[in-house]
Amino acid sequence: MILGIETSCDDTCAAVLRADGTIASNVISSQGIHDRYGGVVPEVASRHHVELVNAVVDDALRRADVELDDVELVAVTRGPGLVGALLVGVATAKSLALARGLPLAPVDHLQGHVAANFVAPEPFEPPFVCLLASGGHTLLARVTEHDGFEVLGRTLDDAAGEAFDKGARLLGLPYPGGPHLERLAREGDPEAFAFPTARQVDGLDCSFSGVKTALLYAVRDLGEDEAARRAADLAASYQAAIVRALVDRCTRALEATGLDRLALGGGVAANGPLRDAAAALGATLHVPDRALCTDNAAMIASAARWVTSLAPPDYLAMDAYASGERALA
Ligand code: KG4
Ligand code: ZN
Numbered sequence: 001m002i003l004g005i006e007t008s009c010d011d012t013c014a015a016v017l018r019a020d021g022t023i024a025s026n027v028i029s030s031q032g033i034h035d036r037y038g039g040v041v042p043e044v045a046s047r048h049h050v051e052l053v054n055a056v057v058d059d060a061l062r063r064a065d066v067e068l069d070d071v072e073l074v075a076v077t078r079g080p081g082l083v084g085a086l087l088v089g090v091a092t093a094k095s096l097a098l099a100r101g102l103p104l105a106p107v108d109h110l111q112g113h114v115a116a117n118f119v120a121p122e123p124f125e126p127p128f129v130c131l132l133a134s135g136g137h138t139l140l141a142r143v144t145e146h147d148g149f150e151v152l153g154r155t156l157d158d159a160a161g162e163a164f165d166k167g168a169r170l171l172g173l174p175y176p177g178g179p180h181l182e183r184l185a186r187e188g189d190p191e192a193f194a195f196p197t198a199r200q201v202d203g204l205d206c207s208f209s210g211v212k213t214a215l216l217y218a219v220r221d222l223g224e225d226e227a228a229r230r231a232a233d234l235a236a237s238y239q240a241a242i243v244r245a246l247v248d249r250c251t252r253a254l255e256a257t258g259l260d261r262l263a264l265g266g267g268v269a270a271n272g273p274l275r276d277a278a279a280a281l282g283a284t285l286h287v288p289d290r291a292l293c294t295d296n297a298a299m300i301a302s303a304a305r306w307v308t309s310l311a312p313p314d315y316l317a318m319d320a321y322a323s324g325e326r327a328l329a
Contacts, residue, residue: 001064003071003096004301005057007089008081008109009136010040011294012052016064016071017301021120024064026291026298029056035175039165046084053092060297068100075297075304078106079321081136086320094315104315105304110137113265114149115303116292124263124286129253131278133246134266134295135161135176140204140253143263147306152253153204160242160268163208167215167238171231181235182271188236193218195241197248204256206249211241239273247277254283262286269293 001024006013010031016024031048061068076093079086097104113132117124130141130149138159141149158166161178168177173184195214215238219227227234250262262283268274270290279285292299310318 014060015297128261133268188232190240192233193237
């Protein structure tokens with residue numbers, strides 16, 4: 001039994017994973033307080049993690065029908081993320097592990113998103129290309145092992161989820177904007193506006209600042225009333241441009257690696273048009289369940305199965321890290 005803890009952003013998460021990779025519980029407590037600020041406020045997130053984390057861990061154990069005595073390994077997200085938020089999870093994991101004399105596995109958040117694909121009952125085995133697109137990160141990885149990945153390309157500016165959130169904000173939608181924008185886009189014409197797809201960026205990198213600016217100008221040129229009347233068309237065209245950019249990079253990555261297996265991860269993988277366009281590429285596609293795509297602790301526990309754990313009390317000196325992708329393979 002692995003107890004996973006994830007507090008890298010605004011979701012307080014705990015999960016119990018069995019050694020065979022099946023999920024016994026996966027609890028996600030979304031703070032739901034950041035929408036009034038239009039984004040995550042780090043200090044507010046940290047304070048809420050402190051208030052929630054013990055209850056979320058208890059809930060994960062209860063739902064899995066296990067006691068702390070049954071846990072053999074504690075896994076925790078070490079970074080990247082908001083450092084104050086990460087430290088709440090790291091301190092919690094250290095305390096629980098030390099009190100029980102258990103080993104602790106420090107897990108990279110991005111490796112966690114990749115490892116969401118390794119969860120039973122249908123684990124997707126390497127090698128494959130993985131598109132990770134969340135609010136904080138957008139990258140393409142070549143995954144050949146369970147314990148790491150090679151970064152093939154990444155966004156040069158905003159993450160894809162951030163582009164969805166900022167676009168949604170321009171259209172007057174609540175935070176986080178991705179799901180709201182997707183819903184609005186269903187009633188719109190994706191070809192109504194010609195937004196750029198960042199094809200000018202070479203290779204496997206991508207960029208979303210151009211399409212964001214294009215939406216800003218389109219809204220400004222239309223004027224408030226007309227932009228509101230055409231909000232669905234704007235949303236559909238904007239979403240189409242982001243999806244085109246992401247799928248284009250997936251195509252290039254499959255060609256560059258010669259692989260015919262593609263996995264999606266991160267919150268943006270919940271996007272229906274992105275899933276449909278990725279499925280149309282013809283490669284074998286794997287998309288984890290929605291609850292495993294957005295931030296969660298089951299993916300952290302999953303990744304921990306291939307991490308070298310630290311014995312007590314060696315992990316007491318372990319620190320969180322705020323930034324950087326640790327490409328391990
Ligand atoms: O992985 P995640 O839960 O947290 C981070 O690590 O960032 O991703 C959250 C991001 C947000 O930007 C959110 O707007 C986006 O994923 N997202 C979506 C959808 N659902 C969530 N973007 C587009 N379409 C969706 N359906
Ligand atoms: Zn994430």
